[in-house]
Amino acid sequence: MSSRRYARNLVCPHCGSSLRRDTARAVCANGHTFDVSRRGYVNLLPAHLTRSRSPGDTRAALQHRSRFLSGGYFDRLSDLLVMKSRGLLEQTRRNHPISLLDAGCGEGHLTTRWLSGLGGGTEVDAVGSDISKWAIDLAARRSSNVDWIVASNRELPIADDSVDLITCVFGFPHLDCFRRVLALGGWLLLVESASDHLVELRSLIYDDVATKQSGIEAKRGFTLIDRDALRYETTVQGEHVWDLLAMTPHFYRASESAKARVEGTRELALTVSIRLSIYEATR
Numbered sequence: 001m002s003s004r005r006y007a008r009n010l011v012c013p014h015c016g017s018s019l020r021r022d023t024a025r026a027v028c029a030n031g032h033t034f035d036v037s038r039r040g041y042v043n044l045l046p047a048h049l050t051r052s053r054s055p056g057d058t059r060a061a062l063q064h065r066s067r068f069l070s071g072g073y074f075d076r077l078s079d080l081l082v083m084k085s086r087g088l089l090e091q092t093r094r095n096h097p098i099s100l101l102d103a104g105c106g107e108g109h110l111t112t113r114w115l116s117g118l119g120g121g122t123e124v125d126a127v128g129s130d131i132s133k134w135a136i137d138l139a140a141r142r143s144s145n146v147d148w149i150v151a152s153n154r155e156l157p158i159a160d161d162s163v164d165l166i167t168c169v170f171g172f173p174h175l176d177c178f179r180r181v182l183a184l185g186g187w188l189l190l191v192e193s194a195s196d197h198l199v200e201l202r203s204l205i206y207d208d209v210a211t212k213q214s215g216i217e218a219k220r221g222f223t224l225i226d227r228d229a230l231r232y233e234t235t236v237q238g239e240h241v242w243d244l245l246a247m248t249p250h251f252y253r254a255s256e257s258a259k260a261r262v263e264g265t266r267e268l269a270l271t272v273s274i275r276l277s278i279y280e281a282t283r
């Protein structure tokens with residue numbers, strides 16, 4: 001028997017009843033069964049919720065993302081998430097365990113940095129979800145202390161009012177669903193690109209670099225309680241320049257000559273520029 005405790009708020013994507021889970025299977029009260037993969041994650045994305053057979057980021061894009069993130073270029077971003085999350089969780093007098101969700105978690109680098117930054121001492125149920133099975137397959141190798149699930153932010157297989165804190169970092173938010181799963185008084189930490197994010201990469205690829213700022217404003221059921229900008233420059237080295245292109249959708253839009261330019265670049269001064277919005281779930 002495993003001593004592993006699983007998140008208690010996962011529900012069946014077909015009927016919404018709660019899932020009982022062990023190391024091999026997750027089963028709901030109505031007998032819907034989901035295999036637990038060899039790596040320990042569960043695919044809770046029913047085929048009817050997606051048009052593609054393999055939705056979300058590709059395996060190759062995620063491998064490049066993993067390599068790039070291992071260079072530490074976004075560490076200041078995860079440090080900011082840790083600091084903000086700790087501040088919020090310290091205010092809370094909720095019953096333990098605290099329920100956390102990283103929605104659109106990708107290959108889990110930021111999820112695991114965020115969780116380990118929160119430190120021990122607090123009992124947490126942590127879920128990392130992504131619509132890409134490749135993302136979750138890589139993420140599940142990072143930590144067995146997280147319930148990694150393949151799921152869409154549009155219809156998360158998570159019980160209503162059950163999550164204390166959601167992070168969504170460049171992760172395709174669906175605010176109605178986030179509000180449904182958040183407990184009243186819970187928080188959403190939303191990280192979005194600012195207009196000059198990765199501008200040097202875009203300048204290598206395009207003649208005209210768009211600088212229009214766009215961003216999401218959550219309204220119904222959310223109150224904005226904090227907003228921060230984080231902007232810094234870093235130097236991307238060697239193969240990581242190519243990894244950076246190949247982990248973004250720019251890879252599909254770049255011309256062959258632009259790709260060659262990126263491939264030939266061994267050092268790139270890069271602006272990391274994001275907006276972090278913290279929303280509280282309200283009535």
Ligand SMILES: C[S@@+](CC[C@H](N)C(=O)[O-])C[C@H]1O[C@@H](n2cnc3c(N)ncnc32)[C@H](O)[C@@H]1O
Nearest residue numbers: 056057104105106130131132152153169170172
């Ligand atoms: C830019 S990556 C960010 C990943 C991670 N949060 C990070 O910052 O490293 C976006 C991720 O969102 C996932 N994604 C796209 N649409 C999604 C959806 N509807 N629900 C959940 N994840 C989605 C992709 O598969 C991809 O892994």
Ligand SMILES: [Zn+2]
Nearest residue numbers: 012015028032
């Ligand atoms: Zn069911």
